[in-house]
Amino acid sequence: MLHESQQSQESHDFRQRVRTRTFTGPTAGHCGGYAQANLAIVPAEFAGDFLRFCVSNPRACPLLGVSEAGQWNIPALGRDLDVRIDVPGYNVYRHGELCEQPVDLRELWRDDLVTFAIGCSFSFEQMLAQEHIPLRHVDEGVNVPMYRTSIDNQRAGRFGGKLVVSMRPMSGAHAVRAVQITSRFPAVHGAPIHIGSPAALGIRDLSRPDYGDAVSIHEHEVPVFWACGVTPQSALESAKLPFAIAHRPGHMLMTDIPNASLAAL
């Protein structure tokens, strides 16, 4: 939970820039000390099942906060935060189909909407970068490669589907250190779920990710796989709810939570 003293002018100011459309792009690399969140917004009638889906799949869906129905603030995530206007872009789904990509939800808002804020790998990437562990997708200026695995999520009501993972190739020594670092951050996906064989996860070809971009893998490197925040978005789509909203990929909600404060120890 956020204490008054932890509240951040920097992340608060960033949200103001988003809100006023001064900032409109992907949020990677901004306010590096603060957690960004994946967003899932569902009608209250499905919120119980979606909450159960998240807590049953905590590696993919670590919850940073859940709103009261109809409320656009989540006080634990930031003062004056308004999920309707503080995200640079949204995906709106009707019956599982992506219908609109608005930049403002005020017109679409309903009194029964419940917002789920889910931890994002940007937080642990910050921790890896601080220890000079190179991130290939950052060095190559692309999105992290993500893959739909053959691993079933724990089902909850209509929400199920397959686990989606992100992959970062690195040296064997960096892989060890990356496990140690990310294990401290269960709120942002935590430790990798797998190192090494893509085939063991049902991934046929690392050069053909299902989401994001392929990256090069150097000699002697191992692929390291983390549970990914695209998993809940994928579950949301496949559940074919009459109405649901998520952030536009890469366009995250900036919170006032210092990444360092998410360390489990």
Added chain:
Amino acid sequence: MLHESQQSQESHDFRQRVRTRTFTGPTAGHCGGYAQANLAIVPAEFAGDFLRFCVSNPRACPLLGVSEAGQWNIPALGRDLDVRIDVPGYNVYRHGELCEQPVDLRELWRDDLVTFAIGCSFSFEQMLAQEHIPLRHVDEGVNVPMYRTSIDNQRAGRFGGKLVVSMRPMSGAHAVRAVQITSRFPAVHGAPIHIGSPAALGIRDLSRPDYGDAVSIHEHEVPVFWACGVTPQSALESAKLPFAIAHRPGHMLMTDIPNASLAAL
């Protein structure tokens, strides 16, 4: 350090069996809750450099205890412990050559000998087994495979040489968990130093270990490499001291230190 209340009848009794030659074999699998130690015994004139070698190479040479010169007890390791007779077998080196393999050091003992007790992977293997992470060399009933790498140890006086590693193949998910578990135990080699490519460590062929026995590696498994307690023994041999003693491989010193008490957190 060992508290009175932690002293163990079980490990104490085991040492009595060794001392009376009731037990004479390798110590793997005995008194599973207690730490076993690698032994290195050198004349005082080389003890300063060897101590510096250990503290400069803590992954390979984590010190559990060091004796006073001439003393055959290390109180931190166990009550009534006598390093001259409590180990089932010794290697005696003169000028780097293995000369004798006695089962008792009382005839050879000198007032200037300093004993180094170095943490052993048996301790962390116990922790891995408790979480049902299979250990291939245990399942196949052989010694763990060990390899001389191309990585130079930090030199201290005459002590140098290459890092020796042990290798355990496992699934990618078990590799992640093994990093987490062993990271808690820096006193017994701690986290792996590498996962994946043997070639990155200068290892040409996993099926031809330099020490121990080859084990099978299954599809989708990754080799996981830990710094190994053979490293100090190898440094001892290559230093060609006029006189030095080590335990016979696999024949370790049983201590009263509960493995669980070695957890860093």
